[in-house]
Amino acid sequence: MAGQAPSVGAPAPAQSHGWRSSTLPDTKLLMWIFLASDVMFFGTLIGTYLIYKGRSIVGPYPLDVLDIPLTTVSTFVLLMSSFLMVIALHALRQGNIPGFRLWTFGVAFFGAIFLGFQVYEFRHFVELGLTLDRNLFGTTFFVLTGTHGVHVAIGVLWLLSIVVASYVRPQHWQAKDATYLEVAGLYWHFVDIVWIVIFTLVYLVDFI
Amino acid sequence: MANGGNEHKKHGIGEYVGVALILAVITYVEFWIVEYEVAWLGDTATLWWLMILSVVKFVMVILFFMHLKDDDVTYSGFFGSGMVIGLGTFVAFAFLMTAPSSLSFVRSQVAPEGKFLHGEAAAEDDHGGDHGLDERTVSLIESDGYARELSAVLGDPRPKDLSWSVAPPAARTEGWTLTVAAPAAAEGDAVEAPAEDAEAAPGEAEAEADAEAEGEGEGEAAPPAAQASDDAWNEELGQQTYTANCASCHQAGGQGIPGAFPPLAGHVPELLAPEGGRTYLIDTLLYGLQGQIRVSGQTYNGVMPAWGHLSDEQIAAVASFVSYEWDNAADLPDGFAPFDPDEVAAERGKGLSGSDVNDLRGELALP
Numbered sequence: 001m002a003g004q005a006p007s008v009g010a011p012a013p014a015q016s017h018g019w020r021s022s023t024l025p026d027t028k029l030l031m032w033i034f035l036a037s038d039v040m041f042f043g044t045l046i047g048t049y050l051i052y053k054g055r056s057i058v059g060p061y062p063l064d065v066l067d068i069p070l071t072t073v074s075t076f077v078l079l080m081s082s083f084l085m086v087i088a089l090h091a092l093r094q095g096n097i098p099g100f101r102l103w104t105f106g107v108a109f110f111g112a113i114f115l116g117f118q119v120y121e122f123r124h125f126v127e128l129g130l131t132l133d134r135n136l137f138g139t140t141f142f143v144l145t146g147t148h149g150v151h152v153a154i155g156v157l158w159l160l161s162i163v164v165a166s167y168v169r170p171q172h173w174q175a176k177d178a179t180y181l182e183v184a185g186l187y188w189h190f191v192d193i194v195w196i197v198i199f200t201l202v203y204l205v206d207f208i
Numbered sequence: 209m210a211n212g213g214n215e216h217k218k219h220g221i222g223e224y225v226g227v228a229l230i231l232a233v234i235t236y237v238e239f240w241i242v243e244y245e246v247a248w249l250g251d252t253a254t255l256w257w258l259m260i261l262s263v264v265k266f267v268m269v270i271l272f273f274m275h276l277k278d279d280d281v282t283y284s285g286f287f288g289s290g291m292v293i294g295l296g297t298f299v300a301f302a303f304l305m306t307a308p309s310s311l312s313f314v315r316s317q318v319a320p321e322g323k324f325l326h327g328e329a330a331a332e333d334d335h336g337g338d339h340g341l342d343e344r345t346v347s348l349i350e351s352d353g354y355a356r357e358l359s360a361v362l363g364d365p366r367p368k369d370l371s372w373s374v375a376p377p378a379a380r381t382e383g384w385t386l387t388v389a390a391p392a393a394a395e396g397d398a399v400e401a402p403a404e405d406a407e408a409a410p411g412e413a414e415a416e417a418d419a420e421a422e423g424e425g426e427g428e429a430a431p432p433a434a435q436a437s438d439d440a441w442n443e444e445l446g447q448q449t450y451t452a453n454c455a456s457c458h459q460a461g462g463q464g465i466p467g468a469f470p471p472l473a474g475h476v477p478e479l480l481a482p483e484g485g486r487t488y489l490i491d492t493l494l495y496g497l498q499g500q501i502r503v504s505g506q507t508y509n510g511v512m513p514a515w516g517h518l519s520d521e522q523i524a525a526v527a528s529f530v531s532y533e534w535d536n537a538a539d540l541p542d543g544f545a546p547f548d549p550d551e552v553a554a555e556r557g558k559g560l561s562g563s564d565v566n567d568l569r570g571e572l573a574l575p
Contacts, residue, residue, distance in 0.1 A: 024280055032283040036290025043294025044301075051305045057456070058513040072239040079235060079265075083228035086273050090221060133498060133511060133562065182275075189274045193266050200238070200262035207242045208254045 031183045035190045038151075042194050045147060046201060049140040056135035062206040065125050074117035075199045078152075081110030082192040085185045095175040101163055104181070107188060108159040111152050118149045141202065148198060151191045158184050227272045234261050441546035442521065446529030449522045453515060454530075462534040468510065470503040473534035480531060481541050482572045489531075490547070490555045491565050493523050498562030501569060511562060520549035520556075527552075 088103030130138045166173035271277040462473035479485045496514035528546040
């Protein structure tokens with residue numbers, strides 16, 4: 001026993017705590033750190049949009065193309081998907097596996113509807129002559145909302161893969177594993193709050 | 209895990225439903241404020257309310273759906289740091305971008321007025337009364353044509369319906385004159401006609417939003433039909449079209465801005481000399497130009513917008529104008545004839561992109 005300890009490098013009790021002072025789950029902490037970096041990423045994109053706002057020298061301008069009723073509906077869909085996300089997490093924590101699967105699928109489904117709205121919107125804008133290289137508005141708008149759309153798409157794939165995994169390996173998706181769903185949920189809610197900001201600063205403010 | 213156990217006891221379904229309802233109601237209120245412009249709420253107050261409502265939604269999702277309200281403060285610390293750095297970057301960036309550039313500072317030293325741009329409301333302007341438009345005339349001491357100077361005049365967000373026109377100085381000591389016409393009272397619905405309708409706009413008192421880009425204010429309305437001239441080409445229309453649309457980048461003297469906008473003076477004859485140069489010039493006007501080009505030993509890598517919404521007559525006139533103006537006439541190839549609107553019409557419908565036009569440029573044997 002005395003000979004083994006040096007080869008391991010540290011006594012067993014110390015190793016179980018390691019150097020860490022935190023007992024927080026790694027996955028969740030890492031997700032929050034990632035979200036902090038993503039805040040800066042979106043902050044830059046939104047800032048770029050705002051700074052170049054009103055500086056396009058050719059149309060179409062925001063007022064020519066943006067559609068508030070349509071975007072309000074898609075904003076509502078995304079908000080409600082966040083609601084389903086907490087319901088799904090709640091169900092999993094209660095051990096309600098069918099509920100967890102249903103609501104998680106619901107989140108992905110609502111996310112897909114939001115993406116459908118965005119695809120429709122982008123196609124419509126291109127028909128109106130607003131392309132990525134048309135003017136400063138087109139460039140900053142498509143890069144900002146497109147990056148957000150990519151985040152939504154990744155979230156949809158992530159949540160669908162969780163639903164599939166819960167069938168393939170049900171033993172890994174029980175109440176004790178709720179942290180993994182919570183982490184996906186944090187990502188999803190973050191995508192939602194970014195949209196809350198975009199909806200106000202990019203869409204609503206133009207129509208005052 | 210014991211911690212997690214406490215967590216989910218605190219968050220009942222009822223709390224989630226309540227938060228979701230509030231979020232839905234706030235979203236509807238935001239929509240309502242904007243869609244049915246609330247008259248008693250001024251623009252500034254509306255803006256503030258929208259910001260506040262958006263922050264409330266943002267905070268509610270973070271606190272209740274992302275559980276920061278009860279969760280370990282470490283998470284809030286990380287996320288808060290990200291927010292602070294992100295916002296700080298935005299503030300610094302916004303400050304840098306809106307601070308007067310060193311260029312305009314130099315110019316303000318030159319101009320005795322001490323301002324890059326100065327202007328006065330001219331309510332008694334003779335156009336003002338006719339159409340219920342609020343018209344302002346502004347002198348641009350020197351303009352580099354960027355819309356940031358315009359937005360300083362027009363306010364931001366810019367009025368929904370307005371038109372502007374730019375007139376060159378009558379004498380060397382005078383500045384450029386910018387005439388802005390906007391509806392006296394803001395109107396309700398905001399969705400404007402798409403850019404394709406632009407050709408219908410010239411000459412109308414309430415120019416559409418896209419007429420603003422063309423600079424076709426009602427002050428210089430020139431119905432294309434009236435321009436079907438007996439002359440070989442319409443110099444007046446060419447001059448007008450150039451001043452309204454091209455001069456902000458290529459400058460009144462056609463010298464451009466080195467490194468940003470290529471010169472036309474001395475360069476257009478180079479384009480017209482090789483085979484295909486004539487159609488290339490028309491394509492550039494109709495479809496714009498994007499990508500790296502070289503003019504007189506200087507490299508440019510920018511975008512020229514497409515001007516296909518101008519009429520055939522305008523395109524032909526402005527192409528002839530830039531061919532003859534600024535002593536370009538002396539260098540034109542033998543047998544050069546002014547551009548004809550039919551030539552322009554023949555180039556329409558090709559559906560080229562700015563990059564395609566640059567490819568065409570590569571096929572020309574340019575010096």
